[in-house]
Amino acid sequence: MIPAAFEYSRATSVKQAVAQLGAAGPEGKVIAGGQSLLPLMRLRLSQPTYLVDVNGVRELDYIHPDGQFLRVGAMSRHVTLARSEVVRAQLPLLAEMASQVGDAQVRTRGTLGGVFAHADAAGDYPTLAVMLDATVVTDRRRIPAREFFQHLFTTALESDELVCEVVFPIARGPHRYLKFRRRLYDWAIVGAAVQQLDSGWRVGLTHMGPTPVRATGVEERLSAGAAPPEACAAAADGLEPPSDVRASAAYRRHLAQVLTRRALEQAA
Ligand SMILES: Cc1cc2nc3c(=O)[nH]c(=O)nc-3n(C[C@H](O)[C@H](O)[C@H](O)COP(=O)(O)OP(=O)(O)OC[C@H]3O[C@@H](n4cnc5c(N)ncnc54)[C@H](O)[C@@H]3O)c2cc1C
Structure with missing residues (x-):
């Protein structure tokens, strides 16, 4: 059309x-x-x-380590994030996610800022941002990721506000992102991300609700010494995932548990 x-x-x-x-x-x-x-x-x-x-706004196309943080400009393309030596060294989970976004065309044109502003429940980077407590920086303010995503396709942005960068904490430890999809280039039916920090595991889920979620129930069980199968039984606790043509809510709950367990086992 x-x-x-x-x-x-x-x-x-x-x-x-x-x-x-x-x-x-x-x-x-x-x-x-x-x-x-x-x-x-x-x-x-x-x-x-x-x-x-905004494709000519070169000042938004950068990847800068800055102390304990990695600052990623909004115009960074998925393909750049997937291939960047800096991202692979400082936040390899971001590179892993980028390499799994859509197909080659989407990765060549699509941008990090676009994923945040679009706020699709199946978007991958928002999960990482919420689970690691990243910050979205706009032309006028700094917004914690957990406050930025308000509902499906709804963010804290004003209509004339520009996403300029996302500031992620650096995290080089064991990690994995697994997403379940029917075809290689599809969006996630459910995704599970795990990242080990000095303080313990962080766990995030994609497409288990209108916004990305941090699976704190799993994190708490892991901190208390539970093995992955026992900890991951809590993956979908308190969540109300959608039912749609791709998966029922019950199937999504099952996927969340299985993918989180597998991600933890593979990361470890
Ligand atoms: C076939 C297909 C498969 C895909 N698979 C995945 C996937 O697996 N995972 C995933 O995460 N994404 C996926 N995507 C989406 C892809 O990542 C897009 O690149 C992304 O959602 C939007 O980025 P964009 O730069 O193309 O933004 P655009 O399409 O140009 O814009 C999207 C929205 O964001 C706004 N916007 C864009 N940039 C800014 C900014 N800097 N500040 C404020 N507002 C802004 C626009 O106004 C618009 O409302 C897929 C897309 C397609 C077509």
């Missing part, structure tokens, strides 16, 4: 992008990789009247 008519401008700096968004009004939108927005526009599920193209 053909998208509804819209106006279009290109920005080459954050300042310019924010000014153009402000002038566009509430129906204006950023376009980054276009991998989520364009399909929605073609189906006319989204009909922005104005698009601000």
Whole structure:
């Protein structure tokens, strides 16, 4: 299908992008990789009247270690994150996730900032951000990841606010991300991420609700000395996963337990 008519401008700096968004009004939108927005526009599920193209905003395309943190610019493409030596060394779980996003086209065009702003329940990086207590930095404020994702496709962003970077804690220890999907390039029906920190294991789940979740029940059992099979029995506690054409809620609960156990066993 053909998208509804819209106006279009290109920005080459954050300042310019924010000014153009402000002038566009509430129906204006950023376009980054276009991998989520364009399909929605073609189906006319989204009909922005104005698009601000941020592909020329080079100042948002970077990966910087900064003390105990890894700062990742919003315009970092999935393929860059998957191949980056810095990401592989400082936060290998992010590289592992990036290598599993969609297909080659999606990884070549899609951006980290786009995944955060789009806030699909099946998005992969948001799970990592929530489980590690990352921070989303916009043109005007810093938002803890656990407050950034508010509901399905809903974030704390204002209509004229730009995601500029995500600040992740560095984590080099044992880790694994497993996602269950029917075809290699599909989104996760359920995903489970595990990362060992000095303080213990962090566990996150993808697509077990409208926003990513940190599986604190599993973390607490592991800290208390439980083996993975016993700890992972708590993976879906308190969660209300969706039922859809791909999986029932009951099947998602089962997947959460199995994938978390496997991820822990493989990481260890
Ligand atoms: C076939 C297919 C498979 C996919 N599989 C996966 C998968 O397995 N895992 C996964 O995580 N994702 C997956 N995706 C989505 C992919 O990761 C997209 O790249 C991502 O969701 C959006 O990034 P984008 O740069 O393309 O953003 P766009 O499509 O350009 O924009 C998406 C939304 O974010 C907003 N936006 C973009 N950048 C910013 C910014 N810097 N500040 C504020 N708002 C912004 C836009 O206005 C729009 O509302 C898949 C997509 C497709 C088409």
